[in-house]
Amino acid sequence: xxxxxxxxxxxxxxxxxxxxxxxxxxxxxxxxxxxxxxxxxxxxxxxxxxxxxxxxxxxxxxxxxxxxxxxxxxxxxxxxxxxxxxxxxxxxxxxxxxxxxxxxxxxxxxxxxxxxxxxxxxxxxxxxxxxxxxxxxxxxxxxxxxxxxxxxxxxxxxxxxxxxxxxxxxxxxxxxxxxxxxxxxxxxxxxxxxxxxxxxxxxxxxxxxxxxxxxxxxxxxxxxxxxxxxxxxxxxxxxxxxxxxxxxxxxxxxxxxxxxxxxxxxxxxxxxxxxxxxxxxxxxxxxxxxxxxxxxxxxxxxxxxxxxxxxxxxxxxxxxxxxxxxxxxxxxxxxxxxxxxxxxxxxxxxx
Numbered sequence: 278x279x280x281x282x283x284x285x286x287x288x289x290x291x292x293x294x295x296x297x298x299x300x301x302x303x304x305x306x307x308x309x310x311x312x313x314x315x316x317x318x319x320x321x322x323x324x325x326x327x328x329x330x331x332x333x334x335x336x337x338x339x340x341x342x343x344x345x346x347x348x349x350x351x352x353x354x355x356x357x358x359x360x361x362x363x364x365x366x367x368x369x370x371x372x373x374x375x376x377x378x379x380x381x382x383x384x385x386x387x388x389x390x391x392x393x394x395x396x397x398x399x400x401x402x403x404x405x406x407x408x409x410x411x412x413x414x415x416x417x418x419x420x421x422x423x424x425x426x427x428x429x430x431x432x433x434x435x436x437x438x439x440x441x442x443x444x445x446x447x448x449x450x451x452x453x454x455x456x457x458x459x460x461x462x463x464x465x466x467x468x469x470x471x472x473x474x475x476x477x478x479x480x481x482x483x484x485x486x487x488x489x490x491x492x493x494x495x496x497x498x499x500x501x502x503x504x505x506x507x508x509x510x511x512x513x514x515x516x517x518x519x520x521x522x523x524x525x526x527x528x529x530x531x532x533x534x535x536x537x538x539x540x541x542x543x544x545x546x547x548x549x550x551x552x553x554x555x556x557x558x559x560x561x562x563x564x565x566x567x568x569x570x571x572x573x574x575x576x577x578x579x580x581x582x583x584x585x586x587x588x589x590x591x592x593x594x595x596x597x598x599x600x601x602x603x604x605x606x607x608x609x610x611x612x613x614x615x616x617x618x619x620x621x622x623x624x625x626x627x628x
Contacts, residue, residue: 330434334434337434351375356488357440360437360499368393370438378473379419392416397421400412403423404425405432408427409425411423424492429504430566433503451471451475570603573603574614576591577618
């Protein structure tokens with residue numbers, strides 16, 4: 278691993294040189310930019326937003342709901358499950374009862390630990406940018422996954438699992454892993470590494486997809502729970518923003534404009550617009566659309582409601598506009614979303 282420091286006018290930067298072989302060989306990554314937290318729209322988040330999001334994720338991690346999920350998941354699938362915030366810079370599954378022994382050995386080595394952190398960062402970035410579940414294969418061939426947890430349309434954390442092979446490893450795979458490890462350090466115990474490598478759990482692609490489908494359902498539940506948790510300090514969300522959020526949530530099926538809501542919360546519309554963007558990271562209009570889509574997803578679970586009823590109850594004045602916005606943001610039509618959700622639910626029931 279090659280790290281170098283370069284001085285810039287206002288901030289130092291780390292530059293990380295990727296290994297000399299394989300995809301991306303020789304490419305350098307500015308690690309200050311790499312680790313600078315951004316939301317899925319690409320905009321940087323403020324320190325207050327980061328502090329608030331981290332506080333919420335920590336509360337979720339201590340919640341009874343998550344602990345029940347974590348315990349049941351690890352017993353049923355024999356895989357680690359962790360929850361973390363986007364800026365987490367340590368391997369998040371380290372220390373779990375179901376942590377892969379091979380990964381545990383690598384964590385003890387500073388060189389390989391750095392590679393794991395880089396791998397984790399890439400998973401987090403992709404999941405945040407796409408606002409969807411991301412799976413990646415690490416340099417040693419193991420699959421890791423991140424399922425995003427959102428609050429008010431922003432990705433604030435992830436459910437993390439993995440450290441498994443998709444296919445049974447071969448001796449050729451192990452030889453390639455040993456070559457990578459020897460490049461980083463010659464202080465290697467091949468016998469211990471060999472045993473841990475081939476004891477790694479194998480989870481096929483279809484089964485992994487089903488497991489992640491279940492985690493996506495739980496991520497939605499945790500997202501709703503996150504919305505109920507108060508931020509750590511009042512300064513992170515002024516009362517006027519709380520009142521604005523509450524009014525919007527209670528009137529999603531009605532026409533909502535910045536001017537009309539400003540009058541309700543007794544605030545200048547220009548000031549409310551700027552403060553709302555600063556605190557939430559979303560514009561007033563973006564937030565309303567996010568909340569309407571969130572409600573639509575919740576209503577689509579009810580098979581008895583027609584799509585047109587879901588659209589109207591969510592505040593969309595036309596089915597055409599609803600379909601267009603839903604497809605653009607979610608990536609599928611409302612009908613397909615309902616069908617996929619029901620299929621995942623039936624899979625969960627059958628298991």
